[in-house]
Amino acid sequence: MGLRPNLLTRRTAGVASTTLALLLSTAAVGVVPAASAFSAAPARSCVEPADVHSDARVKAGAHAKHEPNELTAAQVREREADLAAVVAERARFRAGAGAAPLATVTIPVVVHVIQRDSTRAGGNIPDSMINQQISVLNQAYSGGTGGAATAFGFQLQKINRVTNPSWYPIISGSSAERSMKTSLREGGKNTLNMYLGELSDGLLGWATFPKKQLDKMDGVVVLSESLPGGTATNYNQGDTGTHEIGHWLNLYHTFQGGCSGSGDGVSDTPAEASPAYQCPTGRDTCATAGLDPITNFMDYTYDSCMYQFTPGQASRMLTAWNAYRAA
Numbered sequence: 001m002g003l004r005p006n007l008l009t010r011r012t013a014g015v016a017s018t019t020l021a022l023l024l025s026t027a028a029v030g031v032v033p034a035a036s037a038f039s040a041a042p043a044r045s046c047v048e049p050a051d052v053h054s055d056a057r058v059k060a061g062a063h064a065k066h067e068p069n070e071l072t073a074a075q076v077r078e079r080e081a082d083l084a085a086v087v088a089e090r091a092r093f094r095a096g097a098g099a100a101p102l103a104t105v106t107i108p109v110v111v112h113v114i115q116r117d118s119t120r121a122g123g124n125i126p127d128s129m130i131n132q133q134i135s136v137l138n139q140a141y142s143g144g145t146g147g148a149a150t151a152f153g154f155q156l157q158k159i160n161r162v163t164n165p166s167w168y169p170i171i172s173g174s175s176a177e178r179s180m181k182t183s184l185r186e187g188g189k190n191t192l193n194m195y196l197g198e199l200s201d202g203l204l205g206w207a208t209f210p211k212k213q214l215d216k217m218d219g220v221v222v223l224s225e226s227l228p229g230g231t232a233t234n235y236n237q238g239d240t241g242t243h244e245i246g247h248w249l250n251l252y253h254t255f256q257g258g259c260s261g262s263g264d265g266v267s268d269t270p271a272e273a274s275p276a277y278q279c280p281t282g283r284d285t286c287a288t289a290g291l292d293p294i295t296n297f298m299d300y301t302y303d304s305c306m307y308q309f310t311p312g313q314a315s316r317m318l319t320a321w322n323a324y325r326a327a
């Protein structure tokens with residue numbers, strides 16, 4: 001599948017049995033298969049709740065859901081204008097104060113494990129899965145799986161276990177989600193709060209984009225069984241975390257904007273007409289140069305298929321960090 005050797009070493013688990021495993025995992029989470037030609041294909045997808053700039057990823061049936069996700073062109077224009085303004089403002093401030101932008105960043109991570117009860121089915125995943133998730137993030141963001149090295153590393157500060165059936169599953173955009181985050185969020189804009197649990201609607205995860213003013217909704221929500229060694233077949237090598245944190249660091253999907261315009265705002269990710277699912281090697285949906293970036297962490301392919309950020313994405317994340325999240 002065009003995967004790099006070092007990637008294959010890390011990613012042998014999820015590649016083998018597809019259809020049966022998919023059905024099992026779909027049944028296990030109670031997702032109703034989508035009534036469309038694509039219903040047999042598991043899919044990542046993102047939804048855009050009305051009240052916050054956030055993003056979500058789903059494991060099955062995305063094509064039949066009211067097409068979700070991603071930001072509208074108007075939302076992207078608004079966010080890009082805001083980023084440009086903040087970058088300019090920061091540059092003026094630095095010219096006076098002499099504070100240099102950061103080149104490397106260690107992100108403190110606070111993990112909240114939301115549980116219904118003390119069983120594994122009730123969300124009680126072991127610490128070892130969380131430690132492996134941090135390791136997957138550090139590999140992905142350092143270029144250790146074959147992509148560009150980014151500025152970012154991740155350091156686990158704390159695992160906070162919370163048993164609260166009214167927050168389980170975590171429902172995107174709900175008042176329970178707001179209550180959970182308001183109660184639990186820790187740290188400043190530079191602190192990554194990860195909320196792990198069962199998620200509503202077959203979602204794999206969702207994230208908030210950075211913005212000027214910190215609010216309590218800031219953070220990343222990830223299906224606990226998508227962590228390395230979890231039960232979410234094809235999505236259990238930790239790259240839901242990698243993908244959602246990409247959004248938290250200001251990346252869009254590689255298919256944002258389709259074939260025309262500024263796309264995802266990154267020049268070295270070839271344009272892509274629509275999300276790619278599974279691992280469609282050789283896919284090429286736009287007349288512009290380059291095959292679809294199906295191996296990019298910001299597409300919707302299987303964990304076993306995605307292994308890289310590009311230098312342009314690394315640069316975009318660092319610019320946004322210094323604009324929005326740096327102390």
Ligand SMILES: [Zn+2]
Pocket residue numbers: 045046055056057243244247253
């Ligand atoms: Zn996404």
